[in-house]
Amino acid sequence: xxxxxxxxxxxxxxxxxxxxxxxxxxxxxxxxxxxxxxxxxxxxxxxxxxxxxxxxxxxxxxxxxxxxxxxxxxxxxxxxxxxxxxxxxxxxxxxxxxxxxxxxxxxxxxxxxxxxxxxxxxxxxxxxxxxxxxxxxxxxxxxxxxxxxxxxxxxxxxxxxxxxxxxxxxxxxxxxxxxxxxxxxxxxxxxxxxxxxxxxxxxxxxxxxxxxxxx
Numbered sequence: 001x002x003x004x005x006x007x008x009x010x011x012x013x014x015x016x017x018x019x020x021x022x023x024x025x026x027x028x029x030x031x032x033x034x035x036x037x038x039x040x041x042x043x044x045x046x047x048x049x050x051x052x053x054x055x056x057x058x059x060x061x062x063x064x065x066x067x068x069x070x071x072x073x074x075x076x077x078x079x080x081x082x083x084x085x086x087x088x089x090x091x092x093x094x095x096x097x098x099x100x101x102x103x104x105x106x107x108x109x110x111x112x113x114x115x116x117x118x119x120x121x122x123x124x125x126x127x128x129x130x131x132x133x134x135x136x137x138x139x140x141x142x143x144x145x146x147x148x149x150x151x152x153x154x155x156x157x158x159x160x161x162x163x164x165x166x167x168x169x170x171x172x173x174x175x176x177x178x179x180x181x182x183x184x185x186x187x188x189x190x191x192x193x194x195x196x197x198x199x200x201x202x203x204x205x206x207x208x209x210x211x212x213x214x215x
Contacts, residue, residue, distance in 0.1 A: 026043075
């Protein structure tokens with residue numbers, strides 16, 4: 001497939017890029033620091049993702065758009081810019097006439113108890129809160145989208161460098177609540193998050209749904 005990947009040099013985005021390449025997809029990579037993409041098989045583009053028309057111009061002709069967009073964890077306006085960029089990407093994909101949009105979100109919007117999302121708990125890390133709230137609020141916006149065949153992924157609660165480096169090629173899935181292992185942990189490597197994402201675009205099972213993955 002012809003895949004446009006937004007946020008291709010980020011923690012999750014770079015893993016997705018590697019997985020797409022391994023499976024032989026034709027990839028157009030978009031990122032702020034696009035020079036970091038050294039793969040000669042990847043088309044690289046710079047675009048202002050806050051402008052829907054610019055997004056539409058580069059999306060045209062692709063089969064699917066994967067958005068691993070992040071407004072930047074150190075961005076003082078992370079919350080608003082994430083929502084603005086996500087909305088522009090969504091609108092740009094529609095303007096380009098592409099139907100399939102995959103959005104990489106966070107685990108903060110998963111329900112850990114009846115009516116309680118993880119981002120709203122006292123122990124949720126303050127440094128991640130603005131981004132998690134933005135992703136949660138954008139999911140609620142995306143749920144109203146009826147034109148695109150969208151999917152939204154919330155990875156496991158634990159997905160950080162300490163759990164990376166292992167590609168098992170397997171995972172379990174859930175919908176709105178975390179998937180826990182026998183030790184009571186919700187954990188996955190970023191490599192297997194990428195596996196799950198590319199599996200979903202190759203063989204869609206969660207159209208207009210949020211889902212989560214973990215071991």
